[in-house]
Structures are given as structure tokens and as C-alpha cells.
Amino acid sequence: MPATTFKTGIGLKKYHLRNLYSKQNNQVLAGISQIIDGCTESAVERFYNELTSFEKSKKFLSEQMVQDRLKNELKSWIEDVLSPKSETDIPTLIDKQYLIGEVHARIDIPMDLVDSAMFLIKHTVFLSILDSQLDKEMKNRAIILVDAILSASLAIIDQSYLKDLVENERIAQEYKGHVSAQEIALEIEGIKSQTYKWLSNLMAVLASNKEYKFRSINKDDVVLWIIHKLPQYVNKPSFLEPINDTVNQIEQIHIEISQNTENRSEAILLLQKKISELNFLLTEIANANLHESNQLDALSSLTERRFLDPIMQKETQIALQMQSRYSVIMADIDNFKLINDQFGHQVGDDVIKHVSKILKTNIRVSDYIFRYGGEEFLILLPETDLKTSIHIAEKLRQKLEQSIIETHQADKSLTVTCSLGVAEFANHPDYMQVIKRADEKLYQSKNNGKNQVSY
Structure with a gap:
């Protein structure tokens, strides 16, 4: 008796999806093709209405993106997985599910939201099948098959997503230590120098009695660095909150100085104090990273x-x-x-x-x-x-x-x-x-x- 082969994880999911496109099941899919074509647009609409209703979806979805691109992509996906497949079509189909999972991981889209919204696609398709002229047995077979195919496809997407998400998180954590303490300290010293230069330029303009044209500090390279690069260096997120608060306070004082042409001296003293506080917080980060090791590209130092x-x-x-x-x-x-x-x-x-x-x-x-x-x-x-x-x-x-x-x-x-x-x-x-x-x-x-x- 031959040894039994047990398939686990994503291998089992691929095996399951492959078996769903048997000759008999392909006949069922061919028989409901017009029903699928007729309900796909409604299913996609319900899916994205549900997905975009979640607050946490707003960081990776916009209304324009959904309308211009994502609705058509989802419609094509539904029509693809719910159409008959030959044996030679299936490897390409499975590869597509892997790719979708990888893209979802890059976007960092929460799969629990996708899984939740997927129920609405199934529900829409099921109702369309039940409302059709198919006989009772064919309706039952079609609903069971559609449910199995969508679930198996989503299972591969989820597995691929989790694999890539774990890898991305591992690399993200590794990156936090990839710059040496000396590199971080030098970069922070450069930023501190720029904050004092910004303050000196501001005071020089004010002292000259020239018309002051307000330019938000949020457009300055100092704040761009704080927003875009500093979080990559910080192992303790608690360091970031006081820095962001201090930057916001500096901006508010800056606005007050630009709007009030008289009695600026008190605001300028407060601004100097806040700049010093910001630089003290940045120095703390430099000191906290002294133990980090250098993992830059050895040849280019990039x-x-x-x-x-x-x-x-x-x-x-x-x-x-x-x-x-x-x-x-x-x-x-x-x-x-x-x-x-x-x-x-x-x-x-x-x-x-x-x-x-x-x-x-x-x-x-x-x-x-x-x-x-x-x-x-x-x-x-x-x-x-x-x-x-x-x-x-x-x-x-x-x-x-x-x-x-x-x-x-x-x-x-x-x-x-x-x-x-x-x-x-x-x-x-x-x-x-x-x-x-x-x-x-x-x-x-x-x-x-x-x-x-x-x-």
C-alpha cells in the first residue's frame, strides 16, 4: 500500500482549488456564466461600500482609486475565478492569487476587512443564482461550488499575505538597526544645526523690519526628516510623540509671530525655548541608538x-x-x-x-x-x-x-x-x-x- 501524502498549509489550499475545476464543475460554471456577468458589478459595489465604511481602510483606499481602478480589478477577479478552467489554466490562476496576497501585504490592507467584505460578494452571487431560472438541484450545486471557489481563492491570498506581512515586519524591524549610532548622531546633529539656522534666519528677517512672508516650518527639511526618516530610526515609539508635539507648538508660535507685528519678543523667546526642547529630544534619540550596529551596503555605504x-x-x-x-x-x-x-x-x-x-x-x-x-x-x-x-x-x-x-x-x-x-x-x-x-x-x-x- 503506498504511503499517504499529507498536504498542509498553502499546498493544501492549492490542491483544493485545483480540484474544484473538474469537468463536472466546469459545466456548472459554464451554466451560470450569464448570472455571474449580470451580478458582478453589484457585488463589487457592495464589497467596496462595506470596505470603505471602515475607518482604518482610509489609510490605503481613496474614493478616486476605488472608482478609477480597483472596482474593475475586482470585477475581473470574480469573473476569472468563477469561469471554467482547463488543467493548463490552473497554475496561472493560483499564481494570480499569490500575487494578490503579496500586493495586499505591500499595501498593508487588513485582511480581516477583506474577509468581512467578501461575504457580501458571496451573498450577492448566491441571491442571483436563487433568483435565476435554474432548477433546484443546479442552484444548490452552483451555490456550493461558488462558495468553495471563492473561499479557496481567498485562503491562498490570505496565506500569501501573511507570509509577506511577516517578512515585511521582520525587515522593518531589522532596518531600525541598520544605521550605526554614529550615522544617526551625525544626521541628528545636522538636523539640530538646521533648526538653529532656521531660527536665525527668522530673527534676521524680523530685525530688518522687512515684510515677513510666512512659510510653514512643515515644508522645511527639518520637519520632512522628522516625518519621513526619524520613525525608521526609533525603536521606542514613545520618543516620537513629544517630538511631534513640540514641532506643532513651534508652528503655532511661528504663526502667531507672523500675524502679530507688535510685541513679538515674548513669542520669540518661547520659540527659542521650543527649538532647544526639540534638539534635546533629538539628542536623546541619538544617545538611545548608541548600541545599534551598522548594516549599510558595504561598498556604497547606501x-x-x-x-x-x-x-x-x-x-x-x-x-x-x-x-x-x-x-x-x-x-x-x-x-x-x-x-x-x-x-x-x-x-x-x-x-x-x-x-x-x-x-x-x-x-x-x-x-x-x-x-x-x-x-x-x-x-x-x-x-x-x-x-x-x-x-x-x-x-x-x-x-x-x-x-x-x-x-x-x-x-x-x-x-x-x-x-x-x-x-x-x-x-x-x-x-x-x-x-x-x-x-x-x-x-x-x-x-x-x-x-x-x-x-
Whole structure:
């Protein structure tokens, strides 16, 4: 007697879904195809009405996104899983369920909300089947089959989602320790210096009796850094609340100073005090991170690609919540293979280090830069629109083109160029969409002659 094979976890779910598309079940699906076509739109409408009624869904869904894209995607999914499948169709169908789970994990959509709203899809389809002209036996078979297929598909999505969610959380926690204490301390010292510079500029303008044009501190690089990068460094969320409160107090005092042209001295003293409090809190964070170890990319000293997912996920959530923009620049060193072949890999390493330094020193402290591949880099620009990002990309291209690379070989100095692609976040909760568009624009630059910016 052959040994019994036990299937567990996602393997069992795949096995179950595969068996649901038998010859007899495919006949049932073919028999209800018109019913499915007729009720899908109503089912999708009920699903998203339910999903968007939850407060916590607002961080990853917008009304425009639902109307423009997600309704059509869900409609296609229902029609796909509830249509007959041949044996050769099933692997592709299963892969699609995996992919949906991965996307849900990247978006960080709570699966309990999806599971809850899925009941309404089933309910709508069941009612349509019951109201049809099918005989009683066919109705029963159809309802049981639809329930089984939707449940099995959702089970694979849930399993894939949980697997990716756990991995994303592990990487996010690891990222909190990826920057050394020295790196954090230097960055914080730079931010503290900028706060005093901002205060000095404000006082100089006020002392000159010139008309003061108010510009919110929330647009300053200091606050952008606090919003977008500081949470990635902090192991204790309790550190963030007093910092955010202090920034809000600084902004309120700043507004008062801009509106009150007389008796500003007391408000300025209070502003100085709050700036000092903010810098004290930032120093505490630097001290608290002294035990952290350094896990930057060894060659480029840039953030490793493996930390990209939690950071992109967080920035996408911030952009959706604040209705703001971010942009992505993809950059690739031109003719890098030729450099390696002609001068050797040590010179190639010198080129990577040089390009990394040029890119890193010409972006804001609130921006992120990753070594994305061998000679490819990804730059994430929070709260930056496409027009500004194109300007930044062009500046980086020119800086690199004009620089001289000193190599380990005493008689060898080089110049290199870079091709760049730029894309702006377009309100899609899956951040891979904007990365893909930036990558496509990068290859457009490559194909059009290199050493240029495409957008």
C-alpha cells in the first residue's frame, strides 16, 4: 500500500482549488456564466461600500482609486475565478492569487476587512443564482461550488499575505538597526544645526523690519526628516510623540509671530525655548541608538535594497493619508560593464563608491537612496512632485558628468555618466507601480542614447 501524502498549509489550499475545476464543475460554471456577468458589478459595489465604511481602510483606499481602478480589478477577479478552467489554466490562476496576497501585504490592507467584505460578494452571487431560472438541484450545486471557489481563492491570498506581512515586519524591524549610532548622531546633529539656522534666519528677517512672508516650518527639511526618516530610526515609539508635539507648538508660535507685528519678543523667546526642547529630544534619540550596529551596503555605504519594502510601504501610507506626493528616481551608471572589463573590478568598485557619494551628497537629508542593483540606484523623494524631481534628477546627472573619479590605479582617473528615470506617486497603494514606471523611464533613457533624464 503506498504511503499517504499529507498536504498542509498553502499546498493544501492549492490542491483544493485545483480540484474544484473538474469537468463536472466546469459545466456548472459554464451554466451560470450569464448570472455571474449580470451580478458582478453589484457585488463589487457592495464589497467596496462595506470596505470603505471602515475607518482604518482610509489609510490605503481613496474614493478616486476605488472608482478609477480597483472596482474593475475586482470585477475581473470574480469573473476569472468563477469561469471554467482547463488543467493548463490552473497554475496561472493560483499564481494570480499569490500575487494578490503579496500586493495586499505591500499595501498593508487588513485582511480581516477583506474577509468581512467578501461575504457580501458571496451573498450577492448566491441571491442571483436563487433568483435565476435554474432548477433546484443546479442552484444548490452552483451555490456550493461558488462558495468553495471563492473561499479557496481567498485562503491562498490570505496565506500569501501573511507570509509577506511577516517578512515585511521582520525587515522593518531589522532596518531600525541598520544605521550605526554614529550615522544617526551625525544626521541628528545636522538636523539640530538646521533648526538653529532656521531660527536665525527668522530673527534676521524680523530685525530688518522687512515684510515677513510666512512659510510653514512643515515644508522645511527639518520637519520632512522628522516625518519621513526619524520613525525608521526609533525603536521606542514613545520618543516620537513629544517630538511631534513640540514641532506643532513651534508652528503655532511661528504663526502667531507672523500675524502679530507688535510685541513679538515674548513669542520669540518661547520659540527659542521650543527649538532647544526639540534638539534635546533629538539628542536623546541619538544617545538611545548608541548600541545599534551598522548594516549599510558595504561598498556604497547606501541603504541596502532589502530595506526598500518597509520604507516604500510607510511612505505610500503617509502620502495617502496626507494626500501628498512622492517621487522615485532610478539611476544606472552608463557602460559600467565596459569599465569593469577594461580597467578591472577594483576600478569598478571605485566608480560605485564615487557615484554613491555624488548622489548622496546632492539630495536632502529627508530623502532615501538605495543601492538597487549592481550599478543601479533608487532615490526616494518624499513630498516631491514630478517637476521638482525632474530638476533634481537633472542636477544629479550634471554633477556626476562633471566630476572626476580618482581610482586605485595612480595613473587612472575617469569620468562616467548616468541614465535616469523619474516617476511620481499616482495614488496607487501598491508602491511597486511607481518603481516600475521609474524603471521603464530609466530604460527609455538608456535606449535613447544614455546620459539623460526621462519622465
